[in-house]
Amino acid sequence: MELRGLTDEYTIDPVNRVVNFKGDEEFVRLRVAHLEKVKGKTTLYTEFVDKFGDTNAYAFHNLYPYKGKFYPRVVRTLINAFKLNHNSLLLDPFNGSGTTTHEASLMGIKSVGIDITPMGIILSELKNDLLFIEEEKLNFTASELQGILKAIENRKWQHPNPTIHKLMLVIYFDTADAFLRTSRYNQKGKMGLFIEKLNYIKDCYKKTMEIKEKYGLKFEPAKIIGGDALQLKNMGELEGKFDACITSPPYYFSIDYVGKDKIAYDYLGVDMKKIESKYLGMKNGKPRNNYAGLPTRVALYYEDLKESIKNIFWALKPGGKLAIVVGDSTVDGKKIPTTMTTKKFCEEVGFKFEKLGFVE
Numbered sequence: 001m002e003l004r005g006l007t008d009e010y011t012i013d014p015v016n017r018v019v020n021f022k023g024d025e026e027f028v029r030l031r032v033a034h035l036e037k038v039k040g041k042t043t044l045y046t047e048f049v050d051k052f053g054d055t056n057a058y059a060f061h062n063l064y065p066y067k068g069k070f071y072p073r074v075v076r077t078l079i080n081a082f083k084l085n086h087n088s089l090l091l092d093p094f095n096g097s098g099t100t101t102h103e104a105s106l107m108g109i110k111s112v113g114i115d116i117t118p119m120g121i122i123l124s125e126l127k128n129d130l131l132f133i134e135e136e137k138l139n140f141t142a143s144e145l146q147g148i149l150k151a152i153e154n155r156k157w158q159h160p161n162p163t164i165h166k167l168m169l170v171i172y173f174d175t176a177d178a179f180l181r182t183s184r185y186n187q188k189g190k191m192g193l194f195i196e197k198l199n200y201i202k203d204c205y206k207k208t209m210e211i212k213e214k215y216g217l218k219f220e221p222a223k224i225i226g227g228d229a230l231q232l233k234n235m236g237e238l239e240g241k242f243d244a245c246i247t248s249p250p251y252y253f254s255i256d257y258v259g260k261d262k263i264a265y266d267y268l269g270v271d272m273k274k275i276e277s278k279y280l281g282m283k284n285g286k287p288r289n290n291y292a293g294l295p296t297r298v299a300l301y302y303e304d305l306k307e308s309i310k311n312i313f314w315a316l317k318p319g320g321k322l323a324i325v326v327g328d329s330t331v332d333g334k335k336i337p338t339t340m341t342t343k344k345f346c347e348e349v350g351f352k353f354e355k356l357g358f359v360e
């Protein structure tokens with residue numbers, strides 16, 4: 001998929017695991033996610049993976065354990081397959097913790113991320129802002145950190161820099177959650193874990209900036225919007241703007257997206273039930289179509305899913321590309337064919353299905 005998007009021509013030698021291609025070697029080296037080296041030189045993606053010791057937890061992707069996250073490598077691959085460049089605009093209307101927007105930023109591609117969940121917005125903004133902050137802003141003495149932790153616990157935490165304000169809250173939520181779930185950290189203490197998590201983020205910053213410098217990268221800021229994918233058309237300025245959309249809608253019957261962040265929402269005074277009621281398939285009422293006897297809540301979910309796909313079509317330029325990452329699930333012992341239903345909805349609203357890989 002990637003080679004089709006990145007090169008003029010290529011052949012793959014699967015036995016020796018070697019690829020020959022015609023095209024801009026330096027460009028491929030900076031973009032490709034599935035080659036270790038190009039002309040003997042390490043690819044940028046391999047550099048990230050080696051430096052962070054993980055195929056997905058590089059840059060700030062691992063800032064916080066958001067549920068149902070994308071693998072950044074998938075996003076990178078799709079951006080390449082879709083031939084996006086620095087003039088392109090990418091959309092993720094279910095941006096969650098901002099994997100799409102963060103990966104696009106690292107690749108120098110403009111993007112807009114929308115999500116209904118306040119924690120998703122905070123995390124996506126933070127991943128974005130940390131790419132553009134000066135290093136010294138992240139330095140704090142032990143006593144300053146003690147004061148910060150105390151201020152947060154007393155609900156008095158304020159900081160004039162919104163990135164620092166959010167960063168400390170997110171580290172606190174993560175720390176408090178870890179303490180709630182296990183006694184493993186008791187010895188370290190809350191302060192110890194809080195400092196450890198801040199140090200981890202500082203380390204991510206350092207490594208990311210070293211790579212940026214070494215490869216002369218230009219990161220692109222993403223635009224993050226708190227909003228409802230079902231109400232996209234209320235944002236008239238988004239009509240026909242995007243070259244591509246890479247997204248993964250919520251599978252609400254398998255993941256409790258808000259419950260995981262209870263500590264954060266209690267702290268922020270956000271009504272979780274109200275947010276959840278805006279999730280796909282959570283409105284009350286009767287579905288217009290029962291989709292061959294599927295449970296009502298699945299039918300309601302499908303109606304919303306189709307509506308959001310219609311909205312994505314509206315937001316794309318003519319010929320714009322869409323990749324939706326979905327999976328089937330089981331509800332009340334019944335298999336829910338979400339993959340094929342999603343494909344059908346896409347075709348009904350005007351998309352043409354294209355086989356990018358070797359899938360027959």
Ligand SMILES: C[S@@+](CC[C@H](N)C(=O)[O-])C[C@H]1O[C@@H](n2cnc3c(N)ncnc32)[C@H](O)[C@@H]1O
Nearest residue numbers: 069070094096097099116117228229250279280
């Ligand atoms: C599968 S997750 C996406 C995760 C994301 N790809 C990431 O890497 O973090 C689905 C997301 O859809 C969001 N969501 C659910 N209903 C929504 C709606 N009506 N409008 C916008 N976002 C919604 C949820 O908050 C959740 O973050």
